[in-house]
Amino acid sequence: MSTSRRIEINPDWCKGCNICVAFCPKQVLALDERGKAYVANVDACIWCRECELRCPDFAVTVVVERAS
Ligand code: SF4
Ligand code: SF4
Numbered sequence: 001m002s003t004s005r006r007i008e009i010n011p012d013w014c015k016g017c018n019i020c021v022a023f024c025p026k027q028v029l030a031l032d033e034r035g036k037a038y039v040a041n042v043d044a045c046i047w048c049r050e051c052e053l054r055c056p057d058f059a060v061t062v063v064v065e066r067a068s
Helices: 019-023 050-054
Strands: 002-009 029-031 037-039 060-067
Touching (some): 019 029, 019 050
Antiparallel strands (some): 002 060
């Protein structure tokens, strides 16, 4: 069984509040020049979902797909 994981950020919903960046324990996320969150260092992600849970605008989704 394989598992694929990714972080999806909807830029239309992101208001650049920086909460996900600040609460990520592994500095995975950052704000780009437009003030939108993006995944800067996915290799460090521990898939804790803090970003998804903390975003007040539901702009972050941590996707975990398991395929057998
Ligand atoms: S917490 Fe949500 S709205 Fe705030 S910067 Fe992160 S993705 Fe954007
Ligand atoms: S799932 Fe956890 S480690 Fe990964 S980006 Fe979100 S807050 Fe950071």
